[in-house]
Amino acid sequence: MNPPKATQTAAWLPAPGPNARIQIRHDIPVPSPGLNEVLVKLTCTGVCHSDVHNLLGQTPMTTHIGGHEGIGHVVALGPGCSEHLLSKRVGVKWLHTYCNVCEICALDETGCPHQHNSGRDVPGTFQQYTIHPVEGLTLIPEELSSESAAPLLCAGLSMYGSISRAGLKAGEWLVLPGAGGGLGHLGVQIAREMGYKVIAVDTGERKRELCLQLGASVFLDFKIDDVEMKVRELTNGYGAHAVVCLGGAAAYKQAWGYLRNCGTLVCVGLVPDKGAMPSPFEMLQHSWRVVGSTVGTGKHLEALLRMAEEGKVIARVEVREFEELEDVLERLGRYEIEGRVVVRIPE
Ligand SMILES: [Zn+2]
Numbered sequence: 001m002n003p004p005k006a007t008q009t010a011a012w013l014p015a016p017g018p019n020a021r022i023q024i025r026h027d028i029p030v031p032s033p034g035l036n037e038v039l040v041k042l043t044c045t046g047v048c049h050s051d052v053h054n055l056l057g058q059t060p061m062t063t064h065i066g067g068h069e070g071i072g073h074v075v076a077l078g079p080g081c082s083e084h085l086l087s088k089r090v091g092v093k094w095l096h097t098y099c100n101v102c103e104i105c106a107l108d109e110t111g112c113p114h115q116h117n118s119g120r121d122v123p124g125t126f127q128q129y130t131i132h133p134v135e136g137l138t139l140i141p142e143e144l145s146s147e148s149a150a151p152l153l154c155a156g157l158s159m160y161g162s163i164s165r166a167g168l169k170a171g172e173w174l175v176l177p178g179a180g181g182g183l184g185h186l187g188v189q190i191a192r193e194m195g196y197k198v199i200a201v202d203t204g205e206r207k208r209e210l211c212l213q214l215g216a217s218v219f220l221d222f223k224i225d226d227v228e229m230k231v232r233e234l235t236n237g238y239g240a241h242a243v244v245c246l247g248g249a250a251a252y253k254q255a256w257g258y259l260r261n262c263g264t265l266v267c268v269g270l271v272p273d274k275g276a277m278p279s280p281f282e283m284l285q286h287s288w289r290v291v292g293s294t295v296g297t298g299k300h301l302e303a304l305l306r307m308a309e310e311g312k313v314i315a316r317v318e319v320r321e322f323e324e325l326e327d328v329l330e331r332l333g334r335y336e337i338e339g340r341v342v343v344r345i346p347e
């Protein structure tokens with residue numbers, strides 16, 4: 001294995017904002033791993049919709065390098081790291097560090113108030129080399145190719161976490177608005193594996209075919225079907241047990257019309273609009289439960305990787321070159337991507 005160079009190629013964002021553009025630069029210093037940290041040479045990275053929100057300044061980003069679905073190999077060790085980690089294939093996720101001692105970490109580290117995130121406040125995976133603490137480092141099973149594993153690290157893990165947090169029992173009805181997208185197509189497979197009946201909501205013939213092929217019980221086209229009426233028909237008039245909402249404000253507003261009393265809505269789609277939520281009166285009238293969910297925990301990821309190893313969850317991936325990243329981000333911003341785009345990192 002060649003020792004890391006002094007400088008590297010990275011997709012550099014000068015500053016986030018509505019007209020922000022990334023620059024491919026070749027003069028970014030390669031960082032050195034500190035105590036209990038490793039240096040990872042990345043081979044590929046998924047591109048997530050939240051990267052687009054960060055880039056455009058819609059969500060806070062304080063680093064110049066985005067990305068949080070990276071796969072690569074450990075090429076250098078900081079002090080305190082075990083030698084056996086060298087050359088291991090690992091994943092770099094959104095949750096970069098968490099304190100692991102606070103009261104929140106004891107419950108769920110993804111809510112840690114002291115966390116740092118790849119591509120948000122520490123440099124992410126749109127570069128050749130990145131630093132990662134040993135704590136929380138994910139080993140990638142041999143059975144999975146790097147390109148098929150990358151989307152599991154954020155899209156897949158977000159779905160595993162959010163579906164788990166819906167608290168359903170086997171055989172109950174789950175609605176997934178946005179089921180045909182990068183997160184949704186993994187969510188359909190994960191929910192099916194967990195034993196839930198999935199009502200996929202999206203639009204277009206290709207997304208219909210995809211969702212039904214992946215195991216959705218029913219597909220509803222929000223541009224054609226009366227979604228509220230159809231969901232009620234399927235659920236004895238009560239509505240769905242849970243909704244994991246991946247869509248925009250309109251999808252949230254519609255979801256309240258088909259969520260049953262005592263049902264759970266899990267918020268995943270990044271919508272800043274408070275008008276998408278019901279009033280406290282409506283909440284109590286229907287005994288609804290609302291849960292916010294970013295990504296899943298380390299335990300969730302272990303379970304998800306096992307599903308993927310067994311071929312039960314497969315990411316639909318379009319592989320692109322690093323130079324095409326800007327174009328990929330623009331297409332994502334226009335919701336033109338089905339499944340997930342993974343870009344190769346230059347050697
Ligand atoms: Zn993401």
Ligand SMILES: [Zn+2]
Pocket residue numbers: 098099100101102103104105112113114
């Ligand atoms: Zn903590």
